[in-house]
Amino acid sequence: MQRKKTETAEHAHPRPVRLPSVNEAALDRAARLFKAIGDVPRLRLLAMLAHGEACVSELAAAGEEQLSTVSQRLRVLRAEDIVVRRRDGKHINYSLTDQHVVDLIFNALAHASEMPAGKSTGRT
Amino acid sequence: MQRKKTETAEHAHPRPVRLPSVNEAALDRAARLFKAIGDVPRLRLLAMLAHGEACVSELAAAGEEQLSTVSQRLRVLRAEDIVVRRRDGKHINYSLTDQHVVDLIFNALAHASEMPAGKSTGRT
């Protein structure tokens, strides 16, 4: 019987099919990481934390946000092991987990400063 | 008079408020970039394209996805200038816009391979 594959690509190709050689687990981890930092409010939090650890109140005050809002954002970042927390009396201080995340962010921010917003502009 | 600000953080802090010194436009661009690549299917596409340019059919066949699905994913990546396209007869070949994106991705994938999935597992 002939199965109707609706639209599922299945035909002659100009080049042989090249299956991804990347580790699926790494791909998943990387995508999760990118997704977590792919949000302006969260990325801003990280940019703040890049200057040193800070407690939730500080971060909330600096961004004029509600505590619960900031707390939720930090939760997302913590779930991906991007930040860690440490209790200090009544306060809970957050900081970036490791240098590689710091590097990644600054690297991207640096490149982002170079390239104009996104559309048009053409190039050089 | 005491103003009721519901929950909006406003109290004594252990440290002075440190406002973000980062460029908002760069932050926005970086967040958009991360968001676009923060998705396994899209990141997989990029991983494939890192090996060289490919047309939509190839990418679709390699991932056993529908043409329209892949096309939509590429659209998102193209909207963020992560990939570019070039027509070649009936085919449209996509490739990564520049080396810096390639670096970013491989860098992240390399680090992702090092760190264990995310939660638990303990450590080494």
Place this chain on the structure above:
DNA sequence: TTTACAGTTGAACAGTTGATGAAGTGTAGC
């Protein structure tokens, strides 16, 4: 021109996400 191929776009739908106020947890001081 007609047909087939390669890809894009639009609309609809399901699933996910993020912000918020209220309620809960944990710590410090009285």
Place this chain on the structure above:
DNA sequence: GCTACACTTCATCAACTGTTCAACTGTAAA
């Protein structure tokens, strides 16, 4: 113990996202 403070978690809800099929555009060959 009780109260205040510093957060966290829960539940809700609106807004957004990703996938899909159908329809459409553009190219090539007959």
